[in-house]
Amino acid sequence: MILSLIIPTLDEGAIIRTLLESLQPLRASGHQVILVDGGSGDDTLGQARGLVDLALTAPAGRASQMNIGAEAAAGEVLWFVHADSLLPSGAAQTLLDGLARRQRLWGRFDVSLDARGLLFRLTEVLISWRSRLTGIATGDQGLFVRRGAFFEVGGFPPLPLMEDVALSRHLKRLGRPLALRLRIRTSARRWEQRGPLRTILLMWRLRLAFFLGADPTKLAESYVRCSSPTQES
Numbered sequence: 001m002i003l004s005l006i007i008p009t010l011d012e013g014a015i016i017r018t019l020l021e022s023l024q025p026l027r028a029s030g031h032q033v034i035l036v037d038g039g040s041g042d043d044t045l046g047q048a049r050g051l052v053d054l055a056l057t058a059p060a061g062r063a064s065q066m067n068i069g070a071e072a073a074a075g076e077v078l079w080f081v082h083a084d085s086l087l088p089s090g091a092a093q094t095l096l097d098g099l100a101r102r103q104r105l106w107g108r109f110d111v112s113l114d115a116r117g118l119l120f121r122l123t124e125v126l127i128s129w130r131s132r133l134t135g136i137a138t139g140d141q142g143l144f145v146r147r148g149a150f151f152e153v154g155g156f157p158p159l160p161l162m163e164d165v166a167l168s169r170h171l172k173r174l175g176r177p178l179a180l181r182l183r184i185r186t187s188a189r190r191w192e193q194r195g196p197l198r199t200i201l202l203m204w205r206l207r208l209a210f211f212l213g214a215d216p217t218k219l220a221e222s223y224v225r226c227s228s229p230t231q232e233s
Helices: 016-022 024-028 044-048 062-072 091-102 118-134 147-152 163-172 189-194 196-211 216-227
Strands: 003-009 032-037 054-057 077-080 106-113 144-146 178-186
Touching (some): 003 016, 016 024, 016 044, 024 032, 032 062, 062 077, 062 147, 077 091, 077 147, 091 178, 106 118, 144 147
Parallel strands (some): 003 077, 106 178
Antiparallel strands (some): 077 144
């Protein structure tokens, strides 16, 4: 079974090469790596040259970028990976074995943050606990899905925020996710900016508002405002 790894980017030139270089053994074994750029003003596409099978452009926004990548993908399983993540050794085979053995249509990994400190370890535990309890996966958990199931539910909804949560809700109607304990290592920059606990509370508040029917555009504005390093509450 062939995997298509789809990586949405926007101004990730400083870090994208680290991820892409780590994916070259997967490319050599026949899997596909697709980068979908949302109009970077830096050298993201230049840094990716020679390290991906397809380099595409799309309107900025993870949902549209990942949907365009999925349309172009050749693999039977679509694997959405953030630019600031690194995959653990054996992740691809663990994913494929798990899907085959458990007969699941989709799933995600646990997460590890690249920062030291007890609060970051607590954050990792809370992310995994929340995901197992709700059956909802977020983008930094390396969400993966069989191609047919992805298009059956219509792909990522065109939302400015919570597109991964919305997709998970749709996929849950087809079956529970495969929750892999292997951990994807991802950047802690979002949590470091405002602090782990404040970021957790912010995201949980936004998710609750989303589930209660709040306008995703207003939630995205709130997220940007609260995430700004110059914005203090």
